[in-house]
Amino acid sequence: REPSTASTKASTTTTTEITTESSTDTAEATTATTTESTTKSSSTTTEAATTTTTKSTVKSTTTTTTLSTTKHSIEPGESVCYNKPVRVTLCPDGFNSSKLEDVEFCIWSKEKQTFPPTCPYPHPLAYEYAKRLIPKFLPGKTVWLNVLKNTSSGFPDFEWLENGLYYGKPIVENVSNLEDGFGKDCLVVRDNIIFRVKCSERHATICVYAYSSLKLSTADRACNMKGYHSCILANYNLRQQTCFCRKIIEPTPDKRQFCEKLIEPLPFQSEMLAVRYNDNYSCWMGLYKDEHSADVYRWLSTKAVVTYTRWVRNHDCKYSEGAYQFKPQHSQSGWVLLKDRTLNCALCEVSLHYEQPSLQLQYIQSKNILQLLISNPKAISNLGYTSSSFYDIYCFTDRHSEGFKDILETHIKAPSVSDNQLTHDILLNGNHPSYYWCEGFQYASFKPVKSNVIIALRRTEYYGHEFSLQVNFKFNTKYDPVSNKIYVDICQRIEKNITESWNHLLALRPMRGYLKEKGNMDILIHITTNNTFQTATDQHITLTEIIESIQIPQIQLSELRSSEICLFNISLSIDKEILEWPxxxxxxxxxxxxxxxxxxENNMLPVTRDCLGDFLFGARWSEPKGNCYANTSHSEISEELFNLTKNNVPAKNITEALERITKNTSDIQVIDIHLIATLLEKLETSEENDTSNSNYVGIVNNIMNFDRKDLREAQLLLNSTDKILSVLDDTLQGENETSITSQKLLVEIINIADESIIGFTLHKKDHEANSFEQYQVSLLFQNVSIDNLTKDENLEIAVFLPLHAKEKINISETPIKLITTIFYNDFLFNSNENSQTNKKNCQSRHIWLYWFS
Known part of the structure; x- marks a missing residue:
């Protein structure tokens, strides 16, 4: 229930008019200095209040659902509460305070720190605020900038590391001492001049915070639970955060029954409360007057004496229980003492805990977009952007031709009510492959949480192949090759030389840069070609000839590599037989x-070769593993399967051969499993393929009867069983409603329009059933009795649809296609871990579920 001053229709509504007239004599300024005690309170200098005369009439309405107002007036002759003044500030102890344009900033500084500079709390304000305060608090000092040249990752620009609009962007300000800058990857500022320095040096740090920024945070939403309302963040430390929350209870209980801990605010927190709550209500706090000692006030949790006060002006000390009285003018808000059981509101201290957030990028091929999955978004900060309605999540790519890194326009709005997961779509621009990644700042950490890095492109008919080229060039040390974009000019000159001889370039762009030594830099360039209907090997031959002919002074071009595949290559066997590698x-x-x-010499396992490398630096072949001889004899099955992979055989003949060969499980070798997987892939891509899904299911069913050790060996050596599963998966996704049953593989594809369907069951038709042909699939509906299901001795499996699948069924205007595949054993599911699934008396069923609208 939120506090409300509105009138209601409750029959218990009462109206009370309070008239207070008071005056005080002018008081002289008072200075009080104390040290912070175990009560977490401190006091500093304050000015005394000037003479005031007030007359106010306050009308309030209270019901069983609203906050209580203060009903006590000062009687003539009563003494005011003993005052322990404190400097009014929003800054914690140990911070300096300074106002700029009516905004109070809290400044913390420390000298002789190494990089990265450490601040007391996460999320200090950006440098644009700090630079205006440096001359006042650190005059003449060299101060760290939160900027770094990320040389190890190949991004040689000086980039901002601070959370905010400039995160990940190159610094645009002029940087001095260029000729003496090699190996100096950090920056400092002194007298508004920025210098390169080594990160191991020691310089001053300044950290700036402002409550005006903190109060825009959405972090306090996590505290609005369990009866707590109108929560505010209680301090600047977002790593160990607490909230101050209101709690309303009717009928009015004892003060100590409201919450586990009533608030016991520090001086700056008392000011926070006055700033944030600007209504006419009063709520209990953890303050009370010691009945045995005059003018002694204590905190409830520790019984420690209060070392500062913030009384409402001229408040009397007739009662013993402390509360905070709020007014629209925050300077009029403050502490009061009341009689117990007179308020229905208390201010409670609530601990704030965050689940670890995560970011996951995935490419949605059907929509040609990237999708960012955000888990536990409540823990993601919103303090960096100018608009507090956006999460501090920043996404990047290296697709740009004018720089090493491009920042995507990714403004992810923080909803008023956060789910445990959110998704955000990112459009793909450009038709060449690039890396994409995202980073987001957590409330409770200095460091961002990072997503996976993926490679994606908006594939079109014009895309051909991708190549990687390393280039070294020398430059005049009077110029910065990075900030002056000399490397971009190098790329443009290379592109010009290529296009003069071969007009099939789609894009040429710098990907990474590495400053090797004074006047020497390596850059990694990617070349994207148009589709010329040639293989990557053929295009590579053409490009290599052109690149070897390029003669540009001070520039060296290294070997050109494909970024995606190892090119066609030849090696020799131990007896000089030519081996062709595709x-x-x-x-x-x-x-x-x-x-x-x-x-x-290795159990007739195939001789293999690995394609190593990565997209960035390009592919390269490993050395062949194993040896073979030209006169080696092979089984008839292996010979037949191998010939089917080489020759242009009709799909029908391949299907018939696979059905026949897979029925014979006794003579199957590891090489045969790989060749079968290769032929299944060949069938899937064949333009004249008329193989039915029943044929695919029958072949896979037969494969599940192969020797488990051979299947595992084929997977570990050549990824064979994963290829088989992938073909099955792709094939079934194109199928309409059907039911396919075999001995060890069962497929059910249905269209669901009835939202009462919640899952399905698998029952044995015969108690001694040992094949899926003796099982029956039935749908589960919402009125099903779980007890009855579990009592059924013939129940083998009960599967309930995930919540998000049911939600999709409810909102979809068209039926949802549900694909269910059940495997009798896990022989096709292999990994590098030692399998434990073939122990005696151990049964396993693997289930795939897919649903499409």
Missing amino acids: ETRIGSTAIPSNILCLDE
Whole structure:
């Protein structure tokens, strides 16, 4: 229940008019100095109040759902409360205070720090605020800028590290001492001049905070729970944060029954309360007057004596229980003493805990977009952007031709009520592949949380291939090759030389830069080509000839590599037999494409070669693993399967051969499993493929009868079982409603329009059933009895749809296609870990669920 001053229709409504007239004599300024005690209170200098005369008439309405107002007036002759004055400020102890344009800033500084400079709390204000305060608080000092040249990652610009609009962006201010700047990857400022320095040096740090910024935070939303309302953040330390919250209870209980801990504010927190609550209500706090000692006030939790006060002006000390009385004018708000059980509101201290947030990027191929999944978004800060309605999440790419890093316009709005997960779509621009990643600041940490890095492109018919080229150039040390964009000029000159001979470039751009030594820099360039209907190997040959002919002074061009695949290559076997290695994607393993090459000394396992490298630096072949001889004899099955992969055989013939061969489980070898997976992939991409889904399911069912050790060996060596599962997955997604049952594989594809459907069951038709052909699938509806299900001896599996799937069914205007695939064993699910699923008496069922609108 939120506090409300509005009139209600409750029959218990009462109206009380309070008239107070008081005056005080002029008081001289008083100075009081104390040290911080165990009560967490401190006091500093304050000015005495000037003479005031006030007459106010306050009308308030209270009901069983609203806050109580103060009903006590000072009687003639009563003494005012003993005052322990304190300087009125929004800054914690140990901070200086300064006002700029009517905004109070809290300043913390420390000298002789190494980089990165440390602040007492996360999320200090950006440098644009600090630079106006440096001359006052650190005159003539060199002060760290929160800026770094990220040389190890290949981003050689000086980039801002502070949370805010400039996070991740290059610094635009002029930087001095260029010729003496090599190896100096950090920046300091002195007398408004920015210098390069080594990060190991020691310089001063300034950290600036402002309550006007903190109060815009959405962090306090996490405290509005369990009966707490109108919560505010209680301090600047977002790592160990607490909230001050109102709690209303009717009928009015004892003061000590409201919450586990009533607030016991520090001086700056008392000012925070006055600033944030500007209504006419009063709420209990953890203050009371010691009945045995005159003019002694204590905190409830520790019984410690209060070392400062913030009384409402001329408040009397007739009663013992402390409360905070709020007024529209925050200077008129303050502490009061009342009789217990007179207020229905208390200010409670609530601890604030965050779940660890995470960011996950994924490419949605059907929509040609990136999607950012944000888990536990409540823990993501909103203090960096000018508008507090956006999360402090920043996304980047290296797709730009004018620099190493491009910042995406990713303004993710923080909803008023946060779910545990949020998604945000990011449009892809440009038709060349690039890296994408996102970073977000947490409330409770100095460091951002980072997403995965993915490679994505908006693939079009014009896209051909991607290549990586390393370039070294020398430059005049009077100029900065990074800030002056000399490397961009180098890229443009190389592009001009290529296009003069070959007009099929789609893009050429700098990806990374590395300053090697004085006057020497390496840059990594990516070249994207148009689709010329050539293989990557053929385009690579053409480009290599052009690049080798380029002669530009002070520039050296290194080997050109494909960024996606290892190109066609030839090696020799141990007896000088030619082994042809086909184009193979990075991270994959290949076997020779021209001959069946099996290692007699290694259980007839195939000789393989890994495609190493990465997208950024390009692909490269490993050395062949194993040896083979030209006169080695092979099984008839292996020979037949290998010939099917080489020759242009109709899809129908491949399907018939696979159905026949997979039924024979006794003579299958590891190489055969790989060749079967290769042929299934060939069928999937065949333009004349008329293989039915029943054929695919039958073949996969047969494969599940193969020897478990051979299946695992084929997966670890050549990723074979994953390829088989991938083909099955892709095939079923294109199927309409159907039911396919085999001995070890069951497929159910249904369209669901009825929102009362919540899942399905698998029942044995026969108690001794040992095949899915003796099972039956039935739908589950909302009125199902779980007790009855569990009592059914023939129930094998009960699967309930995930919540988000049911929500999609409820909101979708068209039926949802649900694809269910159940595997009788886990022989096709292999990993690098030692399998424990084939122990005696251990049964497993693997289930795939997919749903599409």
